[in-house]
Amino acid sequence: MKDLLIRSATEADFNAMWDIFHTHVAEGETYAFEPGISREEGYDYWFAPRASTFVAVQTLAPHDRRGRERVLGMCKLQPNQVGRGAHVANASYMVSPYAQGVGIGHMLGEHSIGEARRLGYLAMQFNYVVSTNEVAIHLWKRLGFAIVGTLPKAYRHRRLGYVDAYVMYRLLDDPARWPLPEPAPEEDD
Amino acid sequence: MKDLLIRSATEADFNAMWDIFHTHVAEGETYAFEPGISREEGYDYWFAPRASTFVAVQTLAPHDRRGRERVLGMCKLQPNQVGRGAHVANASYMVSPYAQGVGIGHMLGEHSIGEARRLGYLAMQFNYVVSTNEVAIHLWKRLGFAIVGTLPKAYRHRRLGYVDAYVMYRLLDDPARWPLPEPAPEEDD
Numbered sequence: 001m002k003d004l005l006i007r008s009a010t011e012a013d014f015n016a017m018w019d020i021f022h023t024h025v026a027e028g029e030t031y032a033f034e035p036g037i038s039r040e041e042g043y044d045y046w047f048a049p050r051a052s053t054f055v056a057v058q059t060l061a062p063h064d065r066r067g068r069e070r071v072l073g074m075c076k077l078q079p080n081q082v083g084r085g086a087h088v089a090n091a092s093y094m095v096s097p098y099a100q101g102v103g104i105g106h107m108l109g110e111h112s113i114g115e116a117r118r119l120g121y122l123a124m125q126f127n128y129v130v131s132t133n134e135v136a137i138h139l140w141k142r143l144g145f146a147i148v149g150t151l152p153k154a155y156r157h158r159r160l161g162y163v164d165a166y167v168m169y170r171l172l173d174d175p176a177r178w179p180l181p182e183p184a185p186e187e188d189d
Numbered sequence: 190m191k192d193l194l195i196r197s198a199t200e201a202d203f204n205a206m207w208d209i210f211h212t213h214v215a216e217g218e219t220y221a222f223e224p225g226i227s228r229e230e231g232y233d234y235w236f237a238p239r240a241s242t243f244v245a246v247q248t249l250a251p252h253d254r255r256g257r258e259r260v261l262g263m264c265k266l267q268p269n270q271v272g273r274g275a276h277v278a279n280a281s282y283m284v285s286p287y288a289q290g291v292g293i294g295h296m297l298g299e300h301s302i303g304e305a306r307r308l309g310y311l312a313m314q315f316n317y318v319v320s321t322n323e324v325a326i327h328l329w330k331r332l333g334f335a336i337v338g339t340l341p342k343a344y345r346h347r348r349l350g351y352v353d354a355y356v357m358y359r360l361l362d363d364p365a366r367w368p369l370p371e372p373a374p375e376e377d378d
């Protein structure tokens with residue numbers, strides 16, 4: 001798909017993001033949220049205090065009546081844990097149902113890996129990939145993630161009932177190059 | 190240890206809980222939090238909006254100057270995910286460093302499993318058990334949890350540097366008895 005770019009998301013993007021979000025949530029096959037979620041909760045999810053949020057937009061010709069850009073997907077990066085786990089990034093992604101299969105998920109995935117490195121993260125983790133979401137699993141494997149855990153029956157799929165979820169993970173750098181631990185404490189204290 | 194009981198935690202317990210919490214955090218070997226965490230953040234963690242929080246207390250003889258109860262540990266239960274993942278409980282535990290090895294962790298573990306069942310949870314998950322915390326891992330295995338995932342180098346241990354963390358999980362009931370999925374949607378729409 002041509003004229004695609006990824007940039008930081010702003011509040012002005014949220015209408016379009018909410019449309020995408022709500023469609024996925026209604027489907028009930030990939031994310032934990034349920035249709036009753038409010039717009040405010042959706043906003044707080046995508047623009048969480050410590051999150052870096054990005055949108056994939058298609059730039060449109062100036063004569064296009066819908067405006068100069070169209071949001072086709074989004075992702076966010078944030079620490080998966082506080083403090084002693086804050087070197088691992090967590091990320092979430094959604095692609096518009098009208099733009100599936102054209103590589104936007106792949107673009108967002110690559111972008112988020114680059115941003116995570118730039119922000120100093122050492123690893124990335126997805127906590128809750130629905131095991132029946134084969135497109136996503138295939139994509140994350142292509143981008144270097146491995147399934148490192150299986151959560152039995154942890155996702156209540158709208159059509160299929162309870163199905164497993166996966167934890168997926170990748171290092172962003174060779175741990176031999178990671179920072180050293182803190183100076184040895186005074187063991188005599 | 191005699192005269193021990195577990196009851197719901199109240200705001201009045203937080204001074205004692207904060208002492209326990211802060212000692213563990215300073216140690217930097219089991220939890221993600223760092224010593225800089227504020228009392229308010231600690232409170233918000235233990236009394237999160239959707240959490241059920243419990244303390245293990247030793248009831249003291251009336252002549253004991255420190256009061257009639259002493260808090261020796263605490264735990265909380267909350268949904269590990271919203272909506273489609275809210276049938277899985279997440280739990281956290283801490284035991285006073287002055288009451289290690291006398292079975293308080295085991296009591297809290299058993300209590301939380303019972304409470305989780307009573308609250309309607311179908312499974313329980315620990316997202317982030319530090320792999321070098323052998324006492325905890327042994328305890329959770331005894332209580333029916335299994336290591337279902339390994340997060341490489343996901344914990345920055347104060348003494349040891351980056352070490353793995355585990356995801357641990359147990360079902361609380363036979364999935365054959367779990368509720369059925371929602372009615373089939375109109376696939377023609």
